[in-house]
Amino acid sequence: MIEAKNITKKFGSKTVLNDLNIKVNPGEIFCLLGANGAGKTTLINIFLNFIYADSGKAYINNIDIEKHPSDSKKHLAYIPENLMLYPYLTGIENLKYFTNLAGKKYTKEELELFLSEAGLQKNYIHKRVSVFSKGMRQKVGIAIALAKNAKVLLLDEPTSGLDLKSAKEFADILNKLKNKDVAVLMTTHDLFRAKETGTDIGILKNGKLIDTFVSEEINYDILEKLYINHIKI
């Protein structure tokens, strides 16, 4: 479960999140939409203790993230918008390092499987990351998140840089995780994917969730119109 209660965050005089409330239950994929600079990344960063909210509380699996920063991280996996890895290590070495750090041990075969599942081409698994494209790095990031086997996923535009096929595969992965009772909070600009993959959709504006929908209950065209209207102003 992912939960934010009355979160307010200011940068200088600018209020980015304003008394924000959000809750994602197990088995839900919450897609957070919003214009550039709306505060989506800021919200995710708060859950990760990269930055601290001025007021309000945030919970991962009911664990107060400010009180128990390392505890809360045991339950979450994170994919940033632009995932960076160690260029001198190979794809599989990066995966092994990050999963070991999280306290998980896998065999070589299992690690290779995670990378294939994430969509990384076989012949790149043992190549140094310095030759990887952005999308390939993103796939390693997906593998890292999968290997962590976490109950909470925080995804900040995870499919940015992925080609269409890979983005589709990623959506399939998320669907599988949903069935395993994982709670997913994902920011995206891809309205179509949000509607296809997400169970819930929210629009962030002026520091608040101004609108939320259940995907199944809304028609894509209406959603698009609504969204464009919202971000226009």
Place this chain on the structure above:
Amino acid sequence: MLWLIAQKELKEIIRQGVLKILILTVLVLLLVSLVISFSYNRYIDSLHIKSEKESRELWDKQGDKNQHSAAHYGLYLLKPKSPQALWDNGLDRYTGAAIFIEPHVRNNTMFKAVQDSPMLAKWGEFTPSFIMLYILPLLILWITFNIISREKEQGTYRLLKSQGVSSLKWIAGKASAVWIITILLIVPVFLTAGIIFGKGAFFTVESFLLLLTYLLYAGIYIHIGIAVSALTKKSEISIIFLVGFWVLTTWVIPKITSSITQNIYPSPLESEFKKNIRDEIYKNGILRHDINHKNTIAFTKKVLKEYNVNDVSELPFNFNGYILQAAEDTNNIIFDKHYAELHKLYKKQTNVYTVSGLFSPFILARQISMGLCKTDLWSHINFTKATDEYRKLFIKTINEDLIKSPYKPNQRFIRSNDLWESIPKFKYKLPGLKLFSEHYKYVYSIYLLWFVVSAGILLFTSKKIKF
């Protein structure tokens, strides 16, 4: 977990071409310096052994002579090099290693490489300890300066943080990696060099303390390097800060300390020092070769009165020998007093260095290294004291022979090789750990403090960047 993090760091370091080349360069420099140092020391040592032997042979075979003339012929005594001197030539180049002993005066050492063969002395500067104390820290700084800041710059820091790794373990893992490289670089070379160049005599407590000293020095740099990398936001700032630390502690503070020391406790010029002794001997000593000197006349009168005779020829012993030894005894007190004062001054000077070691671990490491290699001031003084003891015995033996010889005015008594050969040979054993602990217990304590504080700073840093 620690090993996992260390392993990854090692992999990265090994795969970075530049670092690999730098590590190899330092290794090669270290090996070259060892070979140079070994050849240099062997050359100097063979020279010393040869001169000391030749000098003694000439002494033994100088033939029929008056005892005192023979004593004036003198002997050269030479300071042997310790097996550890392979690592640090210390002050040997400046202090010289040979002493000429003769009646009436306590000489200072000669054969100072810096004066006699400046080219050779320059080579003597390229010692393994130079690599350990100047070059190795730079390598460590190069490895550590961005070891943490790089993770922030390349963006891996965020993912890392989200994995919930403890910052203490993370930093300890990084430190372990650099420690492993340092140990793999130093220890095998140290042991191998000891086996090849030291021929068994090398493996003593001093050598292991020396190894420990170099490792601790590297450790101080490892800890400070990583801490600064963690506390600065940008690698550029980190490297500037660290190189600044290196310049300050290895160049600036030692130079400042040296000039402060010369200002508070100036060393006397050698000529001035000698003149002071001469003046005091002229005033209070006995000048055997100046029979008209008031002290000589007074002493003669006193002896005549004591034995109730009118002329020295009536004395029951040879007066020539008697006054010679009396002059030695009286003048030695004056020599000893002046040298003791000089050594006290040296102690005060080194105390200033010890205090400034609070600001520069280099100053401490340098002193400890020389102390353990027995190329420091105190080992030098230990040698000169031993030679002076020998000189006293040497002169006394000859004078006592003269005292027993019949006294004939205007005619000198003659002795031959058997007396010269009967003088025991000079046997000098290099000082042991006792001398080291006497002079370096505080130095080493402050040194250990540096190490502990550096480790503490690293620990504090890991708290500061908590995930």
